[in-house]
Amino acid sequence: FEIRQVNEGNHHVPGLVEARVTSIEEVWDVLKTGSNARAVGKTTANEHSSRSHCIHCVMVKGENLLTGECTKSKL
Numbered sequence: 001f002e003i004r005q006v007n008e009g010n011h012h013v014p015g016l017v018e019a020r021v022t023s024i025e026e027v028w029d030v031l032k033t034g035s036n037a038r039a040v041g042k043t044t045a046n047e048h049s050s051r052s053h054c055i056h057c058v059m060v061k062g063e064n065l066l067t068g069e070c071t072k073s074k075l
Helices: 024-036
Strands: 004-007 010-012 059-063 070-074
Touching: none
Parallel strands: none
Antiparallel strands: 004 010, 059 070
């Protein structure tokens, strides 16, 4: 992947897959899916070496149910 900074604090990753989750179980499922998609192969340095990388960009959105105010954060 070619990670590009599009403006201060924001990056673009071509081909990034977005998954909307509403429970911790769904979060773990998405993380496992991403981890399982990585290619792992033997190298001279390590029999279980990985030559791929995994990037997780977490966007968190919260809504105050009394006021309707929304907050967002990117991890």
